[in-house]
Amino acid sequence: MRIDQITPLLKYGDAISHTVLYLQERLKNTGVVSNIYTPAGKREIGGRSLDLHEFQEPGDQIIYHMFMDSQAAQFVAGLKARQKIMVYHGIVPPEYFSDYPSRTHQLRGREELKFLKNYMDLVITNYKYHERELHELGFERTLVLPPLVNLGDYDREPDPHLLKLYRDDHVNLLFAGRISPNNKQEDIISVFNYYHKRVNQKSRLFLVGEYRGNPGYYRKLLALVNELQIKNVFITGRVSFAQLLAYYQVSHVFLSMSEYEGTCTSLIEAMYLKVPVIAYHFGVAAEVLGEAGRLIRDKDIRETARLVDRLATGGQARERVLERQSARVAGFHPDQVFPKYQEVLNL
Secondary structure, eight states: OBEEEEOSOBOTTOHHHHHHHHHHHHHHHTTOBOOEEEOTTOBOSTTSOEEGGGOOSOOSEEEEEESSOOTHHHHHHTOOOSEEEEEEOOOOOGGGGTTOTTOTHHHHHHHHHHHGGGGOSEEEESOHHHHHHHHHTTOOSEEEOOOOOOGGGGGSOOOHHHHHHHOSSSEEEEEESOOOGGGOHHHHHHHHHHIIIIIOSSEEEEEEBOOTTOHHHHHHHHHHHHHHTOSSEEEEESOOHHHHHHHHHHOSEEEEOOSOOSSOHHHHHHHHTTOOEEEEOOHHHHHHHTTSSEEESSOOHHHHHHHHHHHHTOSHHHHHHHHHHHHHHGGGOHHHHHHHHHHHTTO
């Protein structure tokens, strides 16, 4: 059997790219022939994918990963295969980028999503929240499957330099994810501002994630930090995987104020790596956490800062959260998740 994947891009540090690569690995381990194709110039990870123009006669099944606009959408629409499956990873609503007009691809991506409705046999998405989006657009054949995350990757050794630098008597807050308006890093900074000045001056905030795609929003965050005159805010940009692991290892609380995310992989990472999670209550975050972590329904800065303090400083509250997170993340283990994909793919 041959099952090929087509994705708009393949890059380091991108959660969807890692999912594509891991799915290929699992497929090949079951004896399936599987290639990954990307449009020309849209891959950073050499040797793991082919250019779209090299695509040969379609095999048994084609999986298209939809999360942004791409010339690949028209290409996929014209292909013939026994089954064409789209994996919808979510597209950030364009209103989050109303102050950043250069980010028009968010709108184009949603138009392409509508266009593909008549060319797919099945659409898989990881969360009911995204499935509801699809139903509103008229998609009928949809299925919700958990995200396929290679949790074994997170057992690697973290960067020793960062461990030595930041493992001390400070409380470290972390958010890992793209610097982007939908992730609301300005709200995280506001909580940290109160926490750092009113609760615990021995504290740091790490905002770990790529910012080059949103330079205007990145400058807005820098201006906010400068305006509030906050110390110990670190916006790291893209980091290596070993560095990412180190940031998790030295952090006491993972704080997310995101209002829209596609994969929400970072919440799964935090649970697996035993970092207590506080997250704003929106659809995907609520589905990922279930009864684990702590969901907040409003963005009260003072109350959130106090919750950070309760979970950061140990005690029963922290232990209860970690216990629930450990139980919850077991359901995301790939050995439980991949068989569900096998069933859909008739493997």
